[in-house]
Amino acid sequence: MKRIIGVIAVLVLGFGLSACGDTPDSPTPAPPPVRFTAALLAANEVPPVTNENAGASGAATITFNLTRDAAGTILSGTVDFNVTLSGFPNGSALTAAHIHPGAAGTNGGVLISTTITAGEITFPTGSGTLNKTGITLTAEQANGIIANPAGYYFNAHTATSPGGAVRGQLVRQ
Numbered sequence: 001m002k003r004i005i006g007v008i009a010v011l012v013l014g015f016g017l018s019a020c021g022d023t024p025d026s027p028t029p030a031p032p033p034v035r036f037t038a039a040l041l042a043a044n045e046v047p048p049v050t051n052e053n054a055g056a057s058g059a060a061t062i063t064f065n066l067t068r069d070a071a072g073t074i075l076s077g078t079v080d081f082n083v084t085l086s087g088f089p090n091g092s093a094l095t096a097a098h099i100h101p102g103a104a105g106t107n108g109g110v111l112i113s114t115t116i117t118a119g120e121i122t123f124p125t126g127s128g129t130l131n132k133t134g135i136t137l138t139a140e141q142a143n144g145i146i147a148n149p150a151g152y153y154f155n156a157h158t159a160t161s162p163g164g165a166v167r168g169q170l171v172r173q
Helices: 002-019 139-147
Strands: 034-041 057-068 074-086 092-101 128-138 152-158 166-169
Touching: 034 139, 034 152, 057 139, 057 152, 057 166, 074 092, 074 139, 074 152, 128 139
Parallel strands: none
Antiparallel strands: 034 057, 034 166, 057 074, 074 128, 092 152, 152 166
16 A cells, blocks of 8 residues: 555656646747957958048947747847947047948948937047947848858948948857
8 A cells, every 4th residue: 555655656746747847838038149249440341441530440249139939930139239449530420330231342231220320429539339229130130140140241430431431240259
């Protein structure tokens, strides 16, 4: 009799523990973000910058916060931009900053904008930062960049360099 009670207890305990596992209603942890960096140089622009911004440089960290379905397919997301810039003339202001499609040496249209407005980011001492978070990112945009980061670049524009003052190809981290 004790043996039967012991077997029943083990079965009940085993069933109880198996019921504590993941269920379809359990929240799934958010996937880790996907990060890219870009080393920004005036010489990387096409054509290279030769005006007062020629000595400008910087670094961009671009983070994709993705929403995925149960199979891991990207549904949507947001992008965060963290950019540090220096070497600009005192009093410079950014007019725009974007991700573009285009391999090194080629230009492309704007794909994802940081949404800054002209003069929003100024560099009284020639240096500064651009931080924008929560910019809408489509699945198509995310998939394209993740599949081929070197085929995309980030650049920042000023009034004296309307085609771009600094540029760098994306590198996945």
